[in-house]
Amino acid sequence: MKRHDRKLDSKGKERDGIVGAILALPDGILTLCCFAVPLVIIILYSFWKIDLTTFIVTTDWNLGNYADIAKSIYLQALLRSLLITLITVIGCILLGLPIAYFIASCKGKLQLLLIGAIVIPFWTSFVVRTYAWLELLGAHGAITRILVGFRLLPEGTDLRYSLTAVVIGMIYSYLPMMILPAYSTFEQLDKSLLEAAADLGRRPSQAFFEIVLPSCGGGIAAGALLVAIPALGEYTIPAILGGSKTLMIGNVIASEFQTTGNYPRGAALSSVLMLAVLVILIGKEITDWRKR
């Protein structure tokens, strides 16, 4: 009887698998044809050559495109992207953690309201929100005038189309991705530890650095990744707020395809960007695995 049951069970599982495969087929085909294959083609292209007078791509296997990246403007754009991403992550942590802590310390309705207030900017048109910074950072913009008023900037400064503008725009756009995961780890923190710390005479600020931060490290790291990964490949924010000398790798890739027409070099740049993201992801997997 038992053996019969098991046989039936394995047969049921097999049938389940077939039904599952049929259901997942449309999405599977989409992933294969429009995701996996194009990514492989990008990698192949990055080893090929283009004749820039005829725009004919030949399959001469070579590393020339990568050698091009190693020198000059491409390397600069890459390093600049890393730098901007790093500043963005640090900025999001510095601005995001206090507010995440504050939201976690509020009660009931107020807490919901504050979460809503974080989410709403996220749902208004992204392009227009970024564009608004052009107005705020111009020579007559509110932010510039305040900074000039405090004598932090010389009279007549225009902050637009600069590294500062790109960094402000990036921190602004990615801040919610830091706040929300940090808030949820603060919320889940075992508060009895804080009670114990208070009983032992630690001030709240001491308890924050000695207890809250160390035990919420995971959530903060998760938030930092949610900021860093999309920030690295950002295209729109530097396209709006940056100048020609503050482009990120995403913009350089775009111009290789749209202006220069050097597809193999653009493909090599894309491959490097892909690799950078994968390195971050694999690094995260390894640290997660070590903890276990």
Add this chain to the structure above:
Amino acid sequence: MKLRQHWFSAIMSAIVFVFLFLPIVVVFRDAFNANKTLLTWGGFTFKWFAEALSGERFQNAFVMSLTIAIIVMLLSMIFASLGAIGMAKLPAKVRTFYESAIFLRITLPEIVIVVGLFIVARMFGLKLGPAWVVIAQTLIYSAYAAVTINARLANVSSLYEKAAMDLGASQTRIIWTITLPLLAPSIFVGGLLAFTFSLDSVVSPTFLGGPSAETIPLLIMGMIKKGVSAEVNAIGVIMSVFNILVLLIVVRFIGIRQVAGSAVKGS
């Protein structure tokens, strides 16, 4: 017990909230500012809205954006719900593989994915256009929908399905009458996520739209290049109101906490 409040976090929060809302306030104020240079307040006007709404370019871009967004929404709902239900039935190894593919569709930079499709189109001599934009956006945004639906699927008890199976219902009938209705709210929310992401997307129409597919974000990008314009603010207000209406619908369905969760990419 809650975390103890601290004056420093309260002050910082006030500053950050000003930071988050300042650009939005500026856009809304300038959309109604009669002074064309926008340097000072020149009185209240609806002129920019009238100009934007009557412009043929805006109308075409709006229709284009909306058409693409609705198709992407519907396709995402279909692909993601079938994918999520199917995934649960697959053997563990295949499922892990599939889950990683969905994760990568979300995390790899949009520009890389779009460039890949661009090369494919060029390689095979295919004409760029709205259809390519739909493909790229469905690929990326349906992955977000799949994550939303998966989260719901993990919380729905399989008890009903098992009961139906014991009563001899066929697989198709179980999926149609039990699984899909249970997942309906999350499918709907996943679709609306795809819809709003599509309305806001810059990268995919820039590369794949060709000359015929000017969407609202592209229209705005073009107008910005010519400098500050009052009309851009009016268009921004129109699109933002549109998006927030969608947000309100979503909140009614799943509550603000879940929205906060699904708005964070890939979580």
